[in-house]
Amino acid sequence: MNDTALQRRCHTVFPGHRARPPAELFAAMAAWCEAHNVEHDLYGSGQLLQEFEAKVARLLGMEAAVFCISGTMAQVTALRLACQDRARDLVALHPTSHIFVHERSNYQLLGAFKALQAGEPYRPWTAADLAVIPDRLGAVGIELPLREIGGQLTPWDELQAIKADVRARGAHLHMDGARLWEAAAGYGKPLHEVAAGFDSVYVSLYKGIGGLGGAMLAGTREFVERAAEWFRREGGNVIHRTPYVVAAAMGFDEKLAAMPDYLRRTHFLYGALAAHPLIRANPAAPQTNMLHLHLPVTTERALAIRRALAEQHGIWMFNRIAGxxxxxxxxxxxxxxDNLLNAPDQKVIDALALFAGALQAG
Incomplete structure (x- = not known):
């Protein structure tokens, strides 16, 4: 049995939201389209799409937002335009930036800009990390929260100091906000307050939101219009954005409203983990509704434990794992x-005990 089928059989699933099979998801999308009289957009022009773009822009306190088929395209385009505007091609990024870790050196291969690693890889940025950079930066990119270090957030006061530093330099401040919805809950601040001071913001329509894919890039109207033109030039001009927008829009408000609940559930999980010191969590205390769990076994052994727990107890602990x-x-x-939010407390506690026991035996 493959992993997808095995996970669907489990009654206690730890990671993420419930993955609906295509037939179920498409049926829900069809019903939502019928209830809301949805018509297809045509190359980015359509009522549903443009209303959703405007809604995201309002939430972020920005003039405009535009759909993009992927965050990778959105980010490299935004930072290239920012550098062009200032005739400075250097961008400061955290060492764990998505651009370095997951975007396959696209900025280098496309000649978009040059990137400088700033700060330390195992903690968020501070204002001091930028202050020591003497270069004339075209842009600064900040990821909120930092995925590769367990969803940590730059402390609020440090974030405000960074905003002031970038503004004083005359550089463009860009946010990798793939998980901005989660960051706002972590800060306990409204989205527009977190985004204030940024010149551009990218947000994901599928990670925490649970859509099919896609992203939004927000900023000034002039900047967004230029980015939209470059998305077309770069191959992002799909004839219908409708499936992506419907999949995101139909659960958007519900998911945003649930972010504080996900964070509270994460606090519960941290409390339950205290009984199992064999499992180490990063960060040491919740900052958002995500974390990294470190195990005292190899990836091969961890995968064997995952399968055994799934087959014998109906528990699915994790998706991807790495050394x-x-x-x-x-x-x-x-x-x-949603998975952990809806799981009974005792089932979560029992599952952790079984997992820790298997790790100990391993």
Missing amino acids: AALPGTSSFELYVG
């Missing part, structure tokens, strides 16, 4: 969403 820095260890990312 960690120390030999014989591994770690995985855990996003706390």
Whole structure:
């Protein structure tokens, strides 16, 4: 049995939101379209799409927002335009930036800009990390929260100091806000207050929101219009954005409203983990509704434990796993969403005990 089928059989699933099979998801999308009289957009022109773009812009306190088929396209375009505007091609990024780790050196291969790593890889940026950079920066990119270090947030006062530093330099401040919805809950601030001071913001329509894919890029109307033209030039001009927008829009308000609940559930999970010191969490206390769990076993052993728990107990602990820095260890990312939110407390506690017991035996 493959992993997808095995996970669907489990009654206690730790990561993320419930993954609906295509037939179920498409049926829900069809019903929503019928209830809301949805018509297809045509190359980005359509009532549903443009209303949703305007809604995202309002939430972020920006003049405009535009749909983009992927965050990778949105980010490289935004930072290239920012550097062109200032005739400075250097962008400061955290060492764990998505651009470095997951975007396959696209900025280099496309000649978009040059990137400088700033700060330390295992903690969020501080204002001091930028202050020591003497270069004339075209842009600064900040990821909120930092995925690769367990969803940590730049402390609020430091974030305001960074905004002031970038503004004083005359550089463009861009947010990788793929998980901005989660960051706002972590800060306990409205979205527009977190986004204030940024010149552009990218947000995902599928990660925490649970859509099919796609992203939005928000900023000034002039900047967004220029970015939209470049999306077309770069191959992002799909004839219908409707499926992506419907999948995101139909659950958007519900998911945003649930973000504080996901964070509270993460606090519960941290409390339950205290009984199992064999499982190490990063960060040491919740900052958003995600974390990294470090295990004292190899990836191969962790995957064997996952399968055994799924087959014998109906428990699915994690999705992807990777080797960690120390030999014989591994770690995985855990996003706390609907699955854990809806799981009874005792089932979560029992599942952790079984998992920790298997790790100990391993």
